[in-house]
Amino acid sequence: xxxxxxxxxxxxxxxxxxxxxxxxxxxxxxxxxxxxxxxxxxxxxxxxxxxxxxxxxxxxxxxxxxxxxxxxxxxxxxxxxxxxxxxxxxxxxxxxxxxxxxxxxxxxxxxxxxxxxxxxxxxxxxxxxxxxxxxxxxxxxxxxxxxxxxxx
Numbered sequence: 001x002x003x004x005x006x007x008x009x010x011x012x013x014x015x016x017x018x019x020x021x022x023x024x025x026x027x028x029x030x031x032x033x034x035x036x037x038x039x040x041x042x043x044x045x046x047x048x049x050x051x052x053x054x055x056x057x058x059x060x061x062x063x064x065x066x067x068x069x070x071x072x073x074x075x076x077x078x079x080x081x082x083x084x085x086x087x088x089x090x091x092x093x094x095x096x097x098x099x100x101x102x103x104x105x106x107x108x109x110x111x112x113x114x115x116x117x118x119x120x121x122x123x124x125x126x127x128x129x130x131x132x133x134x135x136x137x138x139x140x141x142x143x144x145x146x147x148x149x150x151x152x
């Protein structure tokens with residue numbers, strides 16, 4: 001597991017039978033690991049993220065196999081896709097902001113705007129406000145046609 005002494009977090013990607021953990025390495029780098037629940041001896045993947053000091057908060061979207069990771073005191077939210085490949089996770093992009101987060105949470109799927117092809121929304125708690133951050137797929141026909149491949 002994570003060898004650092006700071007706080008660790010985990011989420012269970014139950015449909016994939018995997019656990020994603022976030023924590024710190026011995027060198028105090030923020031780290032993420034993907035584990036197979038049937039073999040917890042060694043992680044499937046280890047990724048050093050950066051050397052900031054805030055605790056990482058992971059969130060899994062089971063429907064899209066997406067993982068969102070943000071940090072306390074950090075304005076960024078990284079997002080990844082979980083795969084069935086030799087490298088079980090791929091970083092897709094990063095939402096960047098100069099305002100640090102005090103907390104994050106995922107909005108329930110029933111509150112998403114399907115007409116704009118919104119696949120996820122993260123609520124970011126800042127010092128004086130709670131900011132919605134929307135993640136959308138670029139689809140030309142989203143406003144006029146239901147996207148069956150996105151919303152099962």
